[in-house]
Amino acid sequence: MVSFRQRSTSLGAVTTQQDVLPPAGRLPSDSARTVLFTLTGPDRPGVTTAVFGVLIRSGVEVLDVEQVVVRGHLTLSVLVTAGQDESGMILAVRMAGSDLGLSVSGEPGTGDNSKRRRNRLAVTLLGAPLLPSAVAGVTGRIAGHGANIDRIRRISRFPVTTIELDVSGGDGETLRRELAAEAMAHGADLAVSPAGLARRGRRVVVMDVDSTLIQDEVIELLAAHAGPEAEQRVAAVTERAMRGELDFAQSLHERVACLAGLPESVLGEVYAAVRLTRGARTLVRTMRRLGLTVGVVSGGFAEVVEPLARDLGITHVLANRLEIADGRLTGRVLGDVVDRAGKAAALRRFAELEGLPLSRTVAIGDGANDLDMLAAAGLGVAFNAKPVVREQADTSLSVPYLDAVLYLLGIPRSEIEDADEALDDTTRDDTTGDNTTGGTR
Incomplete structure (x- = not known):
């Protein structure tokens, strides 16, 4: 496993006007008179100013405001205390709204919506x-x-x-x-x-690599360089593993054995051919800007995963390492295999290195080998996954865009695009762009 890797100011007890809390009883009780104004109609500059300008003369307090504009249609809701001339205030706001071409309702009532909502x-x-x-x-x-x-x-x-x-x-x-x-x-x-x-706040986001961060299976790309016979043997072992005849470690050893004799230079060619999943670069870039730590854990090979992580700015990496002797692959793997349990252990280790609890982790994967990792994370996301993985994960994504994970975390697309405006065209949002590593490095 490798890792590519505020000052506090003390003020005296100074009290300003902003520090002073309102006197007890200033907040309206459930029986206090209030008025809810709702204005709807075409949006235009100055609506909010006009409404609150009228309310100044009524001597009321603002309790709540909410506004939304959908395709140029405005809805503005304002909740205020009733004041001394409730009917006069309602009439004045209606007249101001009418001058702006808006429909206005003024509903007298009691209380506020300040009760704490449970189980949010x-x-x-x-x-x-x-x-x-x-x-x-x-x-x-x-x-x-x-x-x-x-x-x-x-x-x-x-x-x-x-x-x-x-x-x-x-x-x-x-x-x-x-x-x-x-x-x-x-x-x-x-x-x-x-x-x-x-x-x-801070999180650690850990992703699988093959068929998650990238669109490819690296061992299949390597087998293609070894010839048709090696490709067929790798596919046959994969099929046996899918039927449950082999566990992941057994299947990995058998598939890697098919690669014996390949020149080491093939690893660079395979890396150049790897295709990022759409939205992968945007996902990693945005998370790093937000102060989130990104890691990858793979049952694939460090010789491809580590340069990929360096290019994307990913902090933590764990993957299997191929044995190479005299410039050629020996068909063996060095050390312990990164299997299902190994991925979950890596998630815990990455969180520990960042000083965060597991509740602040997000795991993303697509296969049965990711299930322990998804279960251990605070949020487990099945990405275009097999049915058994979708059923056991906290949530699933069936769209082919990896940056959709950002929406699950409450990060709006508009904020992502605003942050990207300062970037070169070569590094902007890759949701619809070139996703080969070689084409955008």
Whole structure:
């Protein structure tokens, strides 16, 4: 295993006006009079200023504000204390809204929405395309459990459509199982995560390599250089392993034996031919910007995985190492095989090196060899995986874009693209670009 690898300021007890808490009783009680204004119509500059300009004259306090614009259509909600002239305030806001071409409702009532919501969850739903049936099915299941959807926002619109629902009042594990099954039935992917601070902060993200970080199986690329007979023998061993006749270590040793005699130079040729999964470069780059640590663990070969990790800026690496003598592959592997248990152990080791608990880890993989790693991680993501892996992982992605993992973590596409604006065209988002390692190094 290899690793490519604030100052605090103390202020005196100075109290400013901002430090002073409002007097007790300033927050409205459940019986206090409040007014909710909802304005809808075409968006234009100055709407918010005009509304709050009217409210200045009413001597009220602002309790809550929420605004959303969808394809130029504005919805603005403002909750304020009632003030002395409730009806006059409502009339004034309606007139201001009318001058702006907006429909305005003013609803007097009591109380605020400040009660703490219990069991807050982030439900992320994505699809390509995302169908109304998926949204209806998932939201219906949420309602059926007595949970409430407090807010919905779009995370991405291309190449997949992703929406995030803030949900309160539901049991996370129960909802995860039922909502994931419902989404899958409608051709969508879904993740349920704790909301709030639990989604933020440092993480360690550990990925499988073959058929996850890259589109290829490296041993198959090596076998192609050894000739048709070696390719057939490797394929036959793989098929026996799929039937359960061999464990991973046995199958690896038998397949590597088929490569005996290959010149060492082939490893460089194979690396140049490796194709990154779409979105892989964007995923790693964005995570590094956010302060997340990225690692890879592979049942493949360090001779290909290590240069790949260096090119992408990946911190931690674990992979099998081929024995080479006199410039040729001997057909043997050095040291212990990185198998299913080895991958999980690597995840724990990477987290330990970063000083983080397993709850702050994310694992991404596609095969049975990744199951222990996915189970050990705080969030296990099955990426275009086999059915047994999808069933056991915390969540799954069936879209062919690895950077969709970012949406599961609540990172919007707009923020990724804004951060990419300063980059050269050669290193921008690779969701639809050239994904060979040699073509973009």
